[in-house]
Amino acid sequence: MHFFLDILLLLPLLLAASLESLVKLFIPKRRKSVAGEVVLITGAGHGIGRLTAYEFAKLKSKLVLWDINKHGLEETAAECKRLGARVHAWVVDCSNREDIYSSAKKVKAEVGDVSILVNNAGVVYTADLFATQDPQIEKTFEVNVLAHFWTTKAFLPAMMSNNHGHIVTVASAAGHTVVPYLMAYCSSKFAAVGFHRALTEELAALKKTGVKTTCLCPNFINTGFIKNPTTNLGPTLEPEEVVGKLMSGILTEKKMIFVPSMISLLTVLERILPERFMITLKRKINIKFDAVIGYKDKGQ
Template structure:
């Protein structure tokens, strides 16, 4: 009987100790988050880091490349458009890139991703910052969208993330050093009228990036960081013709502003970045409000009609 009591007491003490440690760590993490809300976290140095950016031939990808060039990073540029990507390469060199290499790669093709990844490893070395930025949008209602276009959306917007992680994450794990950046969308957080396939692919990208963050954390890979970026529409031409009826709450974002925020998030190792900040409130309200109330708010801010004027990226002649 005495042995049973001692065993129960030992179990109780162990449970109490684990609870106190948990509460202490939780309190510390909350206080740390509050402190960094008012005092910016120290920015890490990415000089000499090898940064791979998909979709670097234009838009955000090109602007990100130029910013990392100014920070002294080694750049690996991937795009399906060889000419545009070579132009980004030239601009990055002029911006002061330590070293830059451009590769033609169709990220929708798994075999091509693996093939070009092997080239990068042989010719440049280990990638330490991986930015999955490449994306496409069909802009068609679900029943009007051909199957092949929906499949292409998934291949570029989501599946490419799987293949690039498979290609470059093992070395990051071996080195316990790396940063995985997912450029998703506000359409990866809430459904949007007229963007069913795009939303699905971007939701998938967010879910994958989150789960890989949890997986690396559970495996105690503290040197591997994750940043998940979800912006509203950006003036890059990709969503040409789209409008907002609430520019104060949901403005069409300037690319330079978005890139500046992304760079800051990466350098401060921030997990989530939503733009504009109204999206943080949207996510909270989505969790607590009745569905009908949420739909009324969406209607009020014009969320149902943002795709009405969509024309998409104009092809250069």
């Protein structure tokens, strides 16, 4: 009974906080400077990671770029240098914990403490459960979520010691709502979103208010990882649009970024509306892409 009375006493706070949030929608938030910050980006050799590196280079950050693809990594590094940034590039396999830890030691020794960590590296296999090979499932989790633990354990202590830093988790709308034929990917991105939320709460509990967290959750992006995606939610997102939203979110220290923003509404609706209605709504949204189907109905 006391618990419910305590909840009732919180109603005025709910009203005040709601009004505050409404007012903030119309007040541009001041953007922080990242000039001179050491920014480490995983998966920097292509797509979102590459474009994010370019944006930090324009803002005069010091860049540490990781990717398993040496050629793509070198191309990104060259363009960042052309933009005037100091760049250090390492070929790193983010599915390998020991490679992450040994590379992190080199970064600390040769560059210094990382103050902004962008966990962007990711893999996706478009197939049903039976067509997804066991090593593919393992790699999906190793890159999409376990790597976040290893990089954060490596670089977060210095941020906490200085009470200054930023951990960025590149997740997906698939970390909030599921899609058929992306079981391993959706599961790993749910874990990545959970990692971000748990890390955010843990930093608050430890009173490390200077270490910020941001999570990016976009819809399908035109990067070639998923073939021929379509949805009635709108056209496939261009990487430049997503990176623009990501950078704005980082610079204003936004905790959760949905692209497009209507994704946030869908995640709420899925939790409160009847299952039967949501089944019909998802049919209307009509998400499609090329996928391998391994299941064979014996009756066929």
